[in-house]
Amino acid sequence: MLVTTDPRTAFSKDSGLIDTTPDEVRLLVDHAIAAMPALSDLETRAHLLDALAAATTARREELAATAEGETGLGRARLDGEVARAAFQFSLFAQAVREGSFIEAMIDHAADTPLGPGPDVRRMLLPLGPVAVFGSSNFPFAFSVLGGDTASAIAAGCPVIAKAHGSHLLTSALSFEVLQDAARAIGAPAGAFGIVFGRRAGIDLVRASAISAVGFTGSLGAANVLRAAIEERDDPIPFFGELSSINPLVISAGAARVRGEQIAQGLFTSFTGSAGQLCTKPGIAFVPTGVDGQAIVDSIVSLTIDAPAQVLLNDRISTSFTQISGRLRASGADEVARATATSEGFTGAPTVLEVAASELGFELAEECFGPMLVIARYESVDQVEAALWRVPKSLTTTIHIEEDERAIVEKLQAVMTATSGRVVFNGFPTGVRVTWAQQHGGPWPATNSQHTSVGVTAVRRFLRPVAWQNAPHWALPKVLRDGSSSIPRRIDGVLTAPSV
Amino acid sequence: MLVTTDPRTAFSKDSGLIDTTPDEVRLLVDHAIAAMPALSDLETRAHLLDALAAATTARREELAATAEGETGLGRARLDGEVARAAFQFSLFAQAVREGSFIEAMIDHAADTPLGPGPDVRRMLLPLGPVAVFGSSNFPFAFSVLGGDTASAIAAGCPVIAKAHGSHLLTSALSFEVLQDAARAIGAPAGAFGIVFGRRAGIDLVRASAISAVGFTGSLGAANVLRAAIEERDDPIPFFGELSSINPLVISAGAARVRGEQIAQGLFTSFTGSAGQLCTKPGIAFVPTGVDGQAIVDSIVSLTIDAPAQVLLNDRISTSFTQISGRLRASGADEVARATATSEGFTGAPTVLEVAASELGFELAEECFGPMLVIARYESVDQVEAALWRVPKSLTTTIHIEEDERAIVEKLQAVMTATSGRVVFNGFPTGVRVTWAQQHGGPWPATNSQHTSVGVTAVRRFLRPVAWQNAPHWALPKVLRDGSSSIPRRIDGVLTAPSV
Numbered sequence: 001m002l003v004t005t006d007p008r009t010a011f012s013k014d015s016g017l018i019d020t021t022p023d024e025v026r027l028l029v030d031h032a033i034a035a036m037p038a039l040s041d042l043e044t045r046a047h048l049l050d051a052l053a054a055a056t057t058a059r060r061e062e063l064a065a066t067a068e069g070e071t072g073l074g075r076a077r078l079d080g081e082v083a084r085a086a087f088q089f090s091l092f093a094q095a096v097r098e099g100s101f102i103e104a105m106i107d108h109a110a111d112t113p114l115g116p117g118p119d120v121r122r123m124l125l126p127l128g129p130v131a132v133f134g135s136s137n138f139p140f141a142f143s144v145l146g147g148d149t150a151s152a153i154a155a156g157c158p159v160i161a162k163a164h165g166s167h168l169l170t171s172a173l174s175f176e177v178l179q180d181a182a183r184a185i186g187a188p189a190g191a192f193g194i195v196f197g198r199r200a201g202i203d204l205v206r207a208s209a210i211s212a213v214g215f216t217g218s219l220g221a222a223n224v225l226r227a228a229i230e231e232r233d234d235p236i237p238f239f240g241e242l243s244s245i246n247p248l249v250i251s252a253g254a255a256r257v258r259g260e261q262i263a264q265g266l267f268t269s270f271t272g273s274a275g276q277l278c279t280k281p282g283i284a285f286v287p288t289g290v291d292g293q294a295i296v297d298s299i300v301s302l303t304i305d306a307p308a309q310v311l312l313n314d315r316i317s318t319s320f321t322q323i324s325g326r327l328r329a330s331g332a333d334e335v336a337r338a339t340a341t342s343e344g345f346t347g348a349p350t351v352l353e354v355a356a357s358e359l360g361f362e363l364a365e366e367c368f369g370p371m372l373v374i375a376r377y378e379s380v381d382q383v384e385a386a387l388w389r390v391p392k393s394l395t396t397t398i399h400i401e402e403d404e405r406a407i408v409e410k411l412q413a414v415m416t417a418t419s420g421r422v423v424f425n426g427f428p429t430g431v432r433v434t435w436a437q438q439h440g441g442p443w444p445a446t447n448s449q450h451t452s453v454g455v456t457a458v459r460r461f462l463r464p465v466a467w468q469n470a471p472h473w474a475l476p477k478v479l480r481d482g483s484s485s486i487p488r489r490i491d492g493v494l495t496a497p498s499v
Numbered sequence: 500m501l502v503t504t505d506p507r508t509a510f511s512k513d514s515g516l517i518d519t520t521p522d523e524v525r526l527l528v529d530h531a532i533a534a535m536p537a538l539s540d541l542e543t544r545a546h547l548l549d550a551l552a553a554a555t556t557a558r559r560e561e562l563a564a565t566a567e568g569e570t571g572l573g574r575a576r577l578d579g580e581v582a583r584a585a586f587q588f589s590l591f592a593q594a595v596r597e598g599s600f601i602e603a604m605i606d607h608a609a610d611t612p613l614g615p616g617p618d619v620r621r622m623l624l625p626l627g628p629v630a631v632f633g634s635s636n637f638p639f640a641f642s643v644l645g646g647d648t649a650s651a652i653a654a655g656c657p658v659i660a661k662a663h664g665s666h667l668l669t670s671a672l673s674f675e676v677l678q679d680a681a682r683a684i685g686a687p688a689g690a691f692g693i694v695f696g697r698r699a700g701i702d703l704v705r706a707s708a709i710s711a712v713g714f715t716g717s718l719g720a721a722n723v724l725r726a727a728i729e730e731r732d733d734p735i736p737f738f739g740e741l742s743s744i745n746p747l748v749i750s751a752g753a754a755r756v757r758g759e760q761i762a763q764g765l766f767t768s769f770t771g772s773a774g775q776l777c778t779k780p781g782i783a784f785v786p787t788g789v790d791g792q793a794i795v796d797s798i799v800s801l802t803i804d805a806p807a808q809v810l811l812n813d814r815i816s817t818s819f820t821q822i823s824g825r826l827r828a829s830g831a832d833e834v835a836r837a838t839a840t841s842e843g844f845t846g847a848p849t850v851l852e853v854a855a856s857e858l859g860f861e862l863a864e865e866c867f868g869p870m871l872v873i874a875r876y877e878s879v880d881q882v883e884a885a886l887w888r889v890p891k892s893l894t895t896t897i898h899i900e901e902d903e904r905a906i907v908e909k910l911q912a913v914m915t916a917t918s919g920r921v922v923f924n925g926f927p928t929g930v931r932v933t934w935a936q937q938h939g940g941p942w943p944a945t946n947s948q949h950t951s952v953g954v955t956a957v958r959r960f961l962r963p964v965a966w967q968n969a970p971h972w973a974l975p976k977v978l979r980d981g982s983s984s985i986p987r988r989i990d991g992v993l994t995a996p997s998v
Contacts, residue, residue: 105935436604
């Protein structure tokens with residue numbers, strides 16, 4: 001029997017759920033394969049995604065309440081996350097109907113500089129069943145109901161999720177939502193599956209018909225799965241969203257003009273969701289001098305008075321304490337720690353300070369939990385050099401004033417080279433789910449160009465197939481001559497839908 | 500001193516080229532990084548690609564002649580390949596000017612169902628310097644002047660090529676063409692580099708600034724490079740085009756109506772370029788019965804009378820003999836072998852026959868060289884089952900008559916699931932370089948969704964970056980409001996160029 005734990009009390013109880021057996025994993029994969037033909041139709045996928053959005057919304061209360069007892073995340077945050085998961089399903093339904101993502105292309109037979117060229121037509125087809133491993137900190141948006149699931153279904157790939165050990169009941173309930181919605185509209189039962197237990201997760205990525213793995217979580221867990229993938233005959237893609245310190249830079253001008261406002265925003269950003277967001281600003285570059293000191297003083301005072309926060313599980317709580325110790329041992333000064341305590345798996349909001357010139361890998365370890373490292377700098381050169389030295393991230397944030405363009409010009413190259421999203425005069429936490437979003441960054445932030453947020457997430461689960469000189473009747477409908485409801489590239493020219 | 504060998508005589512001589520030292524590799528990588536800012540401009544890239552096309556064409560005689568002495572491939576074939584390489588540079592220049600591939604997207608700030616959403620803008624940026632490893636069988640189209648180089652430059656990535664050991668002088672001359680063209684138009688010298696020798700190739704993929712590897716070649720060589728990549732701190736992508744048996748199916752109707760024509764085409768296809776094409780049909784499904792037997796007889800007779808063919812190098816020649824032996828030992832009947840002999844690294848065109856029902860991995864080993872395995876089948880069910888059993892491929896080919904739609908309907912699923920291009924009533928050799936082309940397939944054909952042929956090859960070397968709430972002046976020009984010379988997605992709507 002698998003155990004579920006309330007992190008607010010550290011109290012564990014039987015979940016009523018048990019490890020999925022190897023035979024059951026095989027059966028789930030077989031069902032997933034059987035579901036593929038039905039998912040090959042674009043409108044079926046769009047309709048299913050709409051149904052998933054509606055079903056998620058309909059059961060939002062129950063979902064959020066269940067997650068609250070397993071994650072300790074606040075109800076407002078969880079309500080918002082369920083809404084985000086539902087919105088995400090809707091956005092992918094839109095993207096499927098818009099249809100650009102299948103990249104339909106037609107090159108008619110033609111005389112070319114290299115001689116007569118055959119008729120070649122191409123589109124993207126689903127890769128196959130996808131295994132999804134969600135993260136502890138996002139029980140909805142990056143778990144069973146999350147972006148990997150939505151984008152895989154949009155691509156036409158059945159999904160088998162691994163229930164997260166830190167939110168087993170939430171995972172099981174989420175799966176029920178998926179399955180009921182699929183059943184209600186007559187979508188194949190094998191479109192969704194779920195496995196419980198670590199061994200079942202490994203069995204899943206080893207299953208020969210699994211065609212890709214979507215993962216959000218720690219580098220350590222990623223390495224376990226990657227090792228299992230290495231044992232396969234065929235090297236399937238592993239799309240991982242892994243680790244990020246998200247540097248934030250406050251210019252001298254911004255510190256002078258709106259230091260207090262930035263301090264409050266930064267405090268909210270690094271302590272929100274108990275600091276357990278992959279986009280949490282982990283390092284803030286603050287200028288030396290009085291304006292910078294005022295920001296530090298303000299954050300210190302907010303931190304000391306903050307309540308202790310509930311962390312997701314025992315491992316994160318232990319790790320929070322360990323990393324804090326390692327950073328101090330590496331020379332960081334602890335300038336603030338919340339005094340309040342509480343029961344359960346807690347972490348006290350903590351602020352450390354270092355000199356930007358000292359900042360390197362050791363002082364830039366990602367810490368899940370309400371901890372911020374403030375790096376005091378004397379010059380923008382110091383910031384630039386430090387940004388090149390620290391691990392690469394999902395995001396970089398910069399607060400500047402309109403008359404400080406030279407600073408942006410100086411830092412633009414390092415910011416875009418070392419992260420996937422550059423935020424101006426705001427905070428990296430809070431990721432808008434939209435077409436242009438990019439949630440990913442150079443290693444170790446992610447190990448792939450595209451991740452589970454934003455419409456291009458769908459691209460990870462598709463593969464191109466070309467038809468050469470195929471008779472009209474043998475072509476998929478979207479590749480036939482004539483009108484089309486989706487954009488296509490015809491003889492090299494991007495062509496708008498014609499119906 | 501590195502040695503170059505004429506495969507027509509097996510005569511080796513000093514190439515005058517020497518192993519690149521580790522220090523030289525480091526220097527090349529440094530120069531590549533320094534070239535990146537200049538390559539960030541789209542028009543610079545297009546202009547450079549045009550210059551490469553022109554320079555390749557201008558020196559076509561010298562290039563083909565040099566390759567002839569190192570590969571034994573015929574002059575007509577090599578002339579065509581140089582033209583193809585030049586055309587490929589031009590096609591990528593067009594794609595850069597068209598601009599869709601950078602995926603410019605703008606989502607203006609808006610009230611969303613999840614609350615106020617920030618302004619988010621996104622485009623694809625170059626990944627960084629790319630290492631290119633070409634193949635022995637395509638000294639131009641898949642080597643220093645090939646699709647990996649063209650697509651990496653189109654993406655804005657400097658290229659460092661590894662000179663192929665089987666065509667060192669051709670590689671060196673190709674590099675000279677690249678470098679002279681770059682110099683003539685004032686492109687940075689670091690846009691191109693080349694290394695010689697195996698150790699230098701390993702040093703190259705280990706270099707921390709190398710951001711991706713493009714590879715065409717054998718599984719064995721791929722594994723050596725992948726092992727070197729595994730030792731890196733960051734797991735960079737390895738895009739490999741590796742192995743393919745390219746099944747070809749001849750229906751009963753096609754055998755009856757145009758058996759002789761198909762036999763001649765098939766003979767030309769499996770012996771062209773001495774059977775050393777990644778798209779060579781390695782297995783032909785021929786019906787039992789008289790129509791099928793007539794096809795076999797025709798191929799046998801063409802094969803027996805064929806001249807011995809020159810293979811690219813000693814390794815391929817040895818391997819050709821070994822694989823032929825293994826296939827016979829596994830139960831294949833040798834039904835034809837050319838009687839002619841010649842000096843150098845040769846392979847005698849050979850035809851083996853098996854029953855389709857017996858066909859599995861052992862009888863479906865890829866063989867570089869003029870060898871064809873004919874699989875005789877009694878029913879389409881046997882063909883379908885065999886296609887699922889054999890290794891996956893770049894292509895599947897089917898010859899059918901108009902009244903045999905049921906056969907296509909039956910085989911369509913397996914053909915698209917197990918290969919990246921389905922060819923109707925033709926032959927898989929000869930790959931049109933065009934927008935809709937897909938040269939790739941499920942493992943072991945390739946290990947990635949996109950490879951070096953076709954415009955989407957560029958996508959491998961790009962990464963998305965998003966700007967959030969960036970002031971107008973801090974955005975790349977293509978992401979600013981106002982007119983645009985390239986297609987963009989604005990607030991979710993694909994929008995045509997406006998200038």
